[in-house]
Amino acid sequence: MEMPNCINLSVGEPDFSPPEYALEAGFRAASQGSTHYSATNGVAELRDALSDKTYKDYGLRYDPSSEILVTVGGTEAILAALLAWLNPGDEALIPNPGFVVYEPSVLLAEGTPVRVPLLETNSFWPRPRDVTSLITEKSRVIVLNYPNNPTGAVLPYEEITALAKIAVERDLIVISDEVYEKIVYDGSRHYCLATFPGMRERTLVVNSFSKTYAMTGLRVGYVCGPKELLSPLWLVHQYMVACVDTLSQHIALAALNGPQDFVRDMVREFDRRRRLVIERLNEIAGFRCSLPKGAFYAFPNIEGFGMPSDKFAEFLAREAEVLTVPGSAFGSGGENHIRLSYAASYQKLEEALERMEKALRKLT
């Protein structure tokens, strides 16, 4: 169906362009011949800069030659980690609702996905008792993702402490997807999982330039972890992609080394949009949405409309020409919700909410 007037709030990518200084560094690298394969684990200067970054941000020092792997976005890092560490039949605990890549990646690795509920009534944090009750002798990996897609939740210190304790006691490998680490609001703080007691040695921290520097199409991510955990990913990566696009790595390097005002300004603008979206959603009878603390998604409850989330999203697409994602796309735990990305312009968001309100009046 052609929908030329449609406003798309379904995509998870910033509407910003990467910082100009980073793109210029890419052009320069191209003209200086950086068009060859890089080292399999990434351009050396980029790994050095990432080692400094994790130290500066979290006091974590990763050895650039053996503990950092530059990947094709966070997406490749997640798949490589699961392919490397799951044997057929091993169980991987993944969030429900959760980022759409986790379940298929576990299945590709011939593992068994075990869904950990993230309840709205518990601020979309996993409850330690639920996690414990789902662990069996086959459990190998737990995937955590904060700031969270699709809920926008951020995990507080005490909650992480409890989960870290379980991971240590039950000897789980933790894949901590922290691609939204810089996108937090209201003075909330993001804690890197690997900084908690006993966690550095069992955690693969997945990260990416996609969201922080609006570089989704350039495909640069990375994963940090102790050598013993990381080296099997390196092999998967080598035979899957050989290396990440060398020019994109130079752009990423310049983005990391340049002034960080870009990130601060982008997050400030997301914050403005976040307030608009949540306020307007709560003005429409039927929605219930608390203010998310991170990422750039609103995940309102839609029970008030008495419709399954796929039908509701279809209704909004047809009647309001606004595209959203049904919560069920993120797992059964996402039912009764839709996800709206506010990484679209303020003006588009205003218009989209206007249209939604008008269309939803037909239901009452």
Ligand SMILES: Cc1ncc(COP(=O)(O)O)c(C=O)c1O
């Ligand atoms: C939670 C989460 N992890 C990882 C990714 C992967 O992004 P990329 O492969 O562009 O780094 C995304 C993208 O939407 C995401 O939402």
